[in-house]
Amino acid sequence: MKLSGPVVMDEFEQVVTREEPETGLRAIIAVHSTARGPALGGVRMWPYPGHAAALDDCLRLARAMTRKTAAAGLRLGGGKSVIIGDSATDKTTELLRAHGRFIQSLGGRYVPGIDVGTGAEEMRVIGTEAATVTCTEGDPSYLTALGAFAGITAAVEHVYGSADLSGRTAVVQGVGHVGHHLARLLTKASAAVLVTDVVRSRAETLAAEIGAGVLEPEEALATRCDVLAPCALGEVVNPATMPALRCEILAGVANNVLSQDDLATPLAARGITFVPDFILSAGGITFLDEQLRGGDERSAVPRVLEIGPRVGSILAEARAAAVTPLDAATALAEERLRLSGPTPIDRGTTR
Known part of the structure; x- marks a missing residue:
């Protein structure tokens, strides 16, 4: 699995998107590698200018997580999820729970944590729908x-x-x-x-x-x-x-x-x-x-x-x-x- 150079889709095990007009969720999950364990990566909420920018950021961040977990010798892989939206104005309980269901649909291959626009409170809400969530009791x-x-x-x-x-x-x-x-x-x-x-x-x-x-x-x-x-x-x-x-x-x-x-x-x-x-x-x-x-x-x-x-x-x-x-x-x-x-x-x- 080549990690250096431009990000290309073939490097990734799984890239999925979901849009739910009823909850406002527009999200992407990228699983770069589960070779060493489930793909760990934060949930980033950011007002991206469009889907292409969100996808590019998600892919780059997921690949970086694979590098990070592997180089550190952890039994974890690399992944990331992004929610397109302004965390100050667009974040709702319904949206976060919808993202939790989206994460759960991957059957444990992706494990979320905090990132820009999310914290322990958001992880607890996501955790009402997703079985495995990190950072619910504190900030690392x-x-x-x-x-x-x-x-x-x-x-x-x-x-x-x-x-x-x-x-x-x-x-x-x-x-x-x-x-x-x-x-x-x-x-x-x-x-x-x-x-x-x-x-x-x-x-x-x-x-x-x-x-x-x-x-x-x-x-x-x-x-x-x-x-x-x-x-x-x-x-x-x-x-x-x-x-x-x-x-x-x-x-x-x-x-x-x-x-x-x-x-x-x-x-x-x-x-x-x-x-x-x-x-x-x-x-x-x-x-x-x-x-x-x-x-x-x-x-x-x-x-x-x-x-x-x-x-x-x-x-x-x-x-x-x-x-x-x-x-x-x-x-x-x-x-x-x-x-x-x-x-x-x-x-x-x-x-």
Whole structure:
């Protein structure tokens, strides 16, 4: 199963859509792989401009989840679901229950969690119709941030020869669910932290609390720093924005930080160390995997902290083989998928 390069439909085991005028549901579920277990992935609710944009986002996010779960060594696959709509105005109990029924129709192949536009309350409603749902009793964002912090520390050690963050400048772009936790962890490690968010008041409140500086959103990518951590929506690094980067390390938890995989090569040519987001952001899903096994946050923490050594190993392998960190990380995910053996293909579309 090839994970790198453009997203093509043949990579996916199943892609289904559903439209229900009576509930307002317009949704897509993409199951990328169940080779290692059921496909875990969040439910994103976003006012996409149309079906094509929603489908593209769903496919890219589902593929990223396969990379994430496989590289982390979890007995889970990768999937995603998206609901087309504004979570502030279009979200209703009837719509969420309809999405739960849609998920249940896949017979457990896809397991939902929280994402942009959904939280624990929404998962509980979806769970009234779907048999298996995660994130109903809390937000795994802190453990996502903890894993990212461990990975960033490993990247700093790889680049500078020391894991000490004292005096290192870190820009955290997006201080929502995960970003605010990461900013706090970096501050406690004595990094000089700059934060930004499209909701300026959110950035200002956090900055006042932790002693960080505040940037305008359009300044973040072009700010000279040791670490740039995109923690909001993905594809922030694209052909138009990449020339402005002034960071030494690009390491964020936003899904699909790069708009396309082939940007990893020019990043490396510029001397920017890219830590693939599907490696860095695996703390949350590791916690969910632990919950599915009957564990809790305490038992998940040691597994989450393994992200640090994993990042260090990937960066070392990339340097030794003269390949990009994305190539090395993708090879790790593909090898673990290969060892899992083939999985049956069941593609289709329902309405």
